[in-house]
Amino acid sequence: MTRRAKFRQITIDEIKSLARLQMAEGGTASLSLNAIAKHMGMSGPALYRYFESRDALITALIVEAYEALANALEETAARFADQPVRDCLRQVLLTYRRWALDHPIDFQLIFGNPIPGYQGEEKITAPTAGKVFAPILKILQRAYQQENRPYPSFLENLPPQLQVRLSHSMREFQPSLPEKVVYIGIVGWYHIHGMIMLELFNHIQPLISDPATFYSNEIERLMDQMNL
Amino acid sequence: MTRRAKFRQITIDEIKSLARLQMAEGGTASLSLNAIAKHMGMSGPALYRYFESRDALITALIVEAYEALANALEETAARFADQPVRDCLRQVLLTYRRWALDHPIDFQLIFGNPIPGYQGEEKITAPTAGKVFAPILKILQRAYQQENRPYPSFLENLPPQLQVRLSHSMREFQPSLPEKVVYIGIVGWYHIHGMIMLELFNHIQPLISDPATFYSNEIERLMDQMNL
DNA sequence: AACATTAGTTATATGCTATAACTTATGTGA
DNA sequence: TCACATAAGTTATAGCATATAACTAATGTT
Known part of the structure; x- marks a missing residue:
């Protein structure tokens, strides 16, 4: 795996991890791509480089x-x-x-x-x-x-x-x-x-x-x- | 029941009915007070005269x-x-x-x-x-x-x-x-x-x-x- | 060093909940 | 009947969400 792919994977994992954390706190509906991005120190739309949509993230979690x-x-x-x-x-x-x-x-x-x-x-x-x-x-x-x-x-x-x-x-x-x-x-x-x-x-x-x-x-x- | 209360009840029933319809089409999450109001020919915030919040409406439905x-x-x-x-x-x-x-x-x-x-x-x-x-x-x-x-x-x-x-x-x-x-x-x-x-x-x-x-x-x- | 790709940015459209402030309709008591 | 209170609606706006577009900076590759 290339260096870049490795970092990408780390980012993806962090997103999923934060998503789970978020849902654990506020229920499955409280999932917010924006909030996750903010929490990771990047801007909202950046997340869309990693997951096509909210649904895509949820599917991955499922x-x-x-x-x-x-x-x-x-x-x-x-x-x-x-x-x-x-x-x-x-x-x-x-x-x-x-x-x-x-x-x-x-x-x-x-x-x-x-x-x-x-x-x-x-x-x-x-x-x-x-x-x-x-x-x-x-x-x-x-x-x-x-x-x-x-x-x-x-x-x-x-x-x-x-x-x-x-x-x-x-x-x-x-x-x-x-x-x-x-x-x-x-x-x-x-x-x-x-x-x-x-x-x-x-x-x-x-x-x-x-x-x-x-x-x-x-x-x-x-x-x-x-x-x- | 006064005349006003009667109309009020009719409105409340229509709201709940539309809410159910909406959920039947798009799942429980697709409930939108705004959309219901629009569909009833009134503006969004007007609905809050009948239900304090989205949660209140859901509670009533439950x-x-x-x-x-x-x-x-x-x-x-x-x-x-x-x-x-x-x-x-x-x-x-x-x-x-x-x-x-x-x-x-x-x-x-x-x-x-x-x-x-x-x-x-x-x-x-x-x-x-x-x-x-x-x-x-x-x-x-x-x-x-x-x-x-x-x-x-x-x-x-x-x-x-x-x-x-x-x-x-x-x-x-x-x-x-x-x-x-x-x-x-x-x-x-x-x-x-x-x-x-x-x-x-x-x-x-x-x-x-x-x-x-x-x-x-x-x-x-x-x-x-x-x-x- | 030039180029392509990837990863990020800001700006913006659209939709939602909800509140505030204002207006109009409706019913009631003097 | 008229003044007033209440109820029911309005628009404006704040705040947050998803998502897209257009642009820029970083990173690899040839």
């Missing part, structure tokens, strides 16, 4: 958030790969919640409603989204294919029109992935997603005294249902 | 959204009150999803991440929030208290530190409400909330071919677990 979450999950999965499958999955699911609480802004960027005026570029963000789901699928695959755990009973009476649509990227990632495994993954993901969203955005505030314990309890129940 | 959702649920609950408890709950949960899909903006206002720059006034919105939960609790109370259904097995081994915190308004609403019933309600609500959020915000797009069937299937499973 992609990074996806990757960071995926990495966190993968790392946990790798660290506990030699443990029993249930223990491994538990740790991954705990990491999921932990990451969401530790990075609320990034989590909002990923799963929140579309940002102020930001018209999402799905072409950019969609492929990355699969990465988050991948580590969980991998663990489930291990359980049901390698270790031959019996499939959960709730798979038995599924209506025939209910089919899983595997995205192209997911097909590439794991061509041998049975739809049943994906279905189980989806069920589990939806379940924990609701909990985390409601906890994170404070819509349940006073309902549960100890969200962490509640979450733990629910994932145990979930894994029971999964025969893990 | 409160209305809560009430609308609560009404929809209550209405369904009332219509199926003479049916078996499982059928009644099923209809209410279906209404929940239906309403979310039919009023995506209002649903975002309620459950989405905080609006652009909008610093929520919890004092105003919080009490209304309980209303949404109330119809579901009422049905569960009927099941477990009036009809003496056995409590679900997942209640058995709850850790002692996991206690339900009933809000003041909820205590008032139903003083005899056992914590177990509330706990069951929470578990169910979290479960379906995740599904709806992910479907609504399109984060699962290509994963499930038929979200309606999936949802139906999951609520049946949920009610099985509830012993309904």
